[in-house]
Amino acid sequence: MLAAGFILTGIPTVIVGPILPVFISRWSLSDTQAGLFFTVQFTAALCGVWITTALTSRHGYRPSLVIGYLLTGAGLAALNAPTHLIALVATATFGVGYGMVVPPTNLAAAEAGGASMVSLLNFAWGIGAVACSPLILLALRHHFLTSFLWMVASGALVLAVCFLFVAFPVDAHTGSAESGDARGAVPALAITVAVSTLFFTYVGTETSIGGWAAENTKRLAGHATNLTTMAPLFFYAGLMLGRGAAPLALKRLGEIRLVLSALALDVLGVVVIIGANSPQVAIVGLAIAGLGCASIYPIYISWFSMWYGAAARRLGGVVFSTASLGASALPWLVGFISTRIGSLRVGLLVPLAGCFVMLGLLAFLRRRGLEFR
Numbered sequence: 564m565l566a567a568g569f570i571l572t573g574i575p576t577v578i579v580g581p582i583l584p585v586f587i588s589r590w591s592l593s594d595t596q597a598g599l600f601f602t603v604q605f606t607a608a609l610c611g612v613w614i615t616t617a618l619t620s621r622h623g624y625r626p627s628l629v630i631g632y633l634l635t636g637a638g639l640a641a642l643n644a645p646t647h648l649i650a651l652v653a654t655a656t657f658g659v660g661y662g663m664v665v666p667p668t669n670l671a672a673a674e675a676g677g678a679s680m681v682s683l684l685n686f687a688w689g690i691g692a693v694a695c696s697p698l699i700l701l702a703l704r705h706h707f708l709t710s711f712l713w714m715v716a717s718g719a720l721v722l723a724v725c726f727l728f729v730a731f732p733v734d735a736h737t738g739s740a741e742s743g744d745a746r747g748a749v750p751a752l753a754i755t756v757a758v759s760t761l762f763f764t765y766v767g768t769e770t771s772i773g774g775w776a777a778e779n780t781k782r783l784a785g786h787a788t789n790l791t792t793m794a795p796l797f798f799y800a801g802l803m804l805g806r807g808a809a810p811l812a813l814k815r816l817g818e819i820r821l822v823l824s825a826l827a828l829d830v831l832g833v834v835v836i837i838g839a840n841s842p843q844v845a846i847v848g849l850a851i852a853g854l855g856c857a858s859i860y861p862i863y864i865s866w867f868s869m870w871y872g873a874a875a876r877r878l879g880g881v882v883f884s885t886a887s888l889g890a891s892a893l894p895w896l897v898g899f900i901s902t903r904i905g906s907l908r909v910g911l912l913v914p915l916a917g918c919f920v921m922l923g924l925l926a927f928l929r930r931r932g933l934e935f936r
Contacts, residue, residue, distance in 0.1 A: 573691020598898025605891035611662020624667040634660030636719030689803030696796035767893030768917035805857020828855030
């Protein structure tokens, strides 16, 4: 049930990207105005994280999942709105919804099946993210976008009902916290700030690349085509395939080497996207960047758990919050720079800079004596 929910969650997480060119054309939006959709979506997701943190600590996972999927469905049902304002409100609604769903789903999976279950969920999320662009294309081609959104919303409603009856793992927080407190003190504030910035930068970078993929490819083609609408698929397909291959790569390279190699792939992919003179070349860059992004976030989560021990439970909300802030800020910054400079290529320097920021943060953390496997 958790995996089914994460397949659906992959759709609202990335849906703004393939549908953004439609909104830009419908309401004659500037890139700054278009980028506001990402800011609204992920700021709302941040609020969802805060809500679910409070609910989970008092009432367990069930209320967050039920309410989260209800809000996700309501937002998706209203997304193809007649006005810009209503579309933004709908985006905020499903943003809060999946912000409430993601933390309890990950935590419940970790308690039920450990790292293998979490990896399965990441792969399941990728299925939804990859399927989103072709489904949007099909819906636009046959003029049933509203019907498609209602179908996905209905799926979210079914999940909300199902989670009313699903059995969850017995809460083991107290015992594990007591045994985990002996593992050592929480790292210094400077390290916590650097780790939070790492998550902020990664999620903002990933969202910037995937979120602007369709619009950037459309501008290279000169008009909207099937290929331009499908452009985000290549990024998320690379991400999903990379996550499937990550266990084999980890055995050969280890975590730190894999992360450094992945960041190098990200740099290469974004450089190809920025320098592309045709949609086909940009799509190659998107696929490369997707492969690069695949293994970074799961390894960051693994490091966070290792460095903080039992304290990771208390500080997990900080990590999810900074990740949501990155996703709300950096894609908007891409649009803001693009509007001011008059070039989306220049705006896409933001995710490129993000890769180098992450390299600098990793060097800082290593100098502070943290263990990298």
